[in-house]
Amino acid sequence: MKNILITGCSTGIGLETALVLKHNGFKVYASAREDKDVIKLKNLGFNAFKIDVRNKEQIASALSTILENDKRLDAVFNNAGFGQPGAVEDLSTEVLKEQFETNIFGLHEVTIQVMKIFRKQGYGKIIQHSSVLGIISLKFRGAYNASKYAIEGLTDTLRQEVIGSNISVSVINTGPVTSSFRENSLKNFNANIDIENSYFSKLYKKELKKRLESTKDNTPFNLPASSVANVVFKIMNTKKPKPRYYVTKATYILGFCKRIFSTSIMDKILNKM
Structure with a gap:
């Protein structure tokens, strides 16, 4: 039975991917950074770990346990991440660092620790969750x-x-996918952006905050979290995975546009979104 470590399994894409793989016979090591979510994962029948990807020791401990149990690790899905909305000029350096601590430095720490295992055993699959916004x-x-x-x-x-x-x-x-991402982004927006004193204050209130607070998702080409889970499942069953996978039509369309349009034209197109 092939195994995989997945980070960020509390909700959304991480949880759905863990469920899909478990249902299809893979041994899933699911992780989350909150104790309550680890308990939930264990109640769902997962081998679950508390991993805040900003914590090297938690990553190392989980990997050590996996090797003790299975003597190997077949794959890792670096899914943990969050969004911090706000104009560039409204982002303090400290807030930007927080975004990078999880989305890039945490992902990198998991990757380099896993690479040591993969180099030693001679094989392995690394799956990095980026975005159309990459x-x-x-x-x-x-x-x-x-x-x-x-x-x-x-x-x-x-x-x-x-x-x-x-x-x-x-x-x-991944393009627009249904998850709790927007809800969490709203919390970060309210906590870390000085909305009242921003140059974009009116626009924030009229458009951005309204969109983040909406319970309806009218984003074009939106897909369920299972769309990503199915791609991870495909990678796990492929001897030679592709280097890149697009999820949602929005990613295909915008990726194509970037290849054929000039930067100035792309700026005008994207600024309307």
């Missing part, structure tokens, strides 16, 4: 855009460095 940028998402672009750079480089080995590195560029 391909194009949208306004008021600067922190998140930057963290996903960083994932792209590290992943493209690592993929070259494992050529000739039995280690694969894949990135998933």
Whole structure:
């Protein structure tokens, strides 16, 4: 039975991926950073760990337990992450650092610890969860855009460095998918952005905050979390996974547009979104 470690399994894509893989016969090591979510995962029948990806010791402890149990690790899905909305000029350096601590530095820490295992055993699959916002940028998402672009750079480089080995590195560029991402983004927006004193105060209140607070998701091409879970399932069943997987039509369309349009034209298109 092949096994996999998945980070960020409290809700949404991480949880759905864990459920799909477990249902299809994989041994899933699911992790979350809150104790209550770890308990929930255990009640669902998972081998569950408390992992805040910003904590090296928690990552190392989980990997050690996996090796004690199975003597190997077949794959890792670096899914943990969050969004910090707000215009670039409204992002303090401290808030930007917080975005990177989880989305890029945490992901990197899991990756380098897993790579030691994969190099020793001679095989393994690394699946990095990026975004359509690792391909194009949208306004008021600067922190998140930057963290996903960083994932792209590290992943493209690592993929070259494992050529000739039995280690694969894949990135998933996910577009609009139903999850609790927007709800969590609203919390970060309210906590870390000085809305009242921003140049964009009126626009924040009229558009951004209203969209984040909405219980309806009218985003074009939106798909359920299972759309990502199915891609991870495909990767797990593929001998030679592709380096990149697009999820949702929005990712395909915007990825294509970036290849054919000039930067100035793309800016005008994206600024309307």
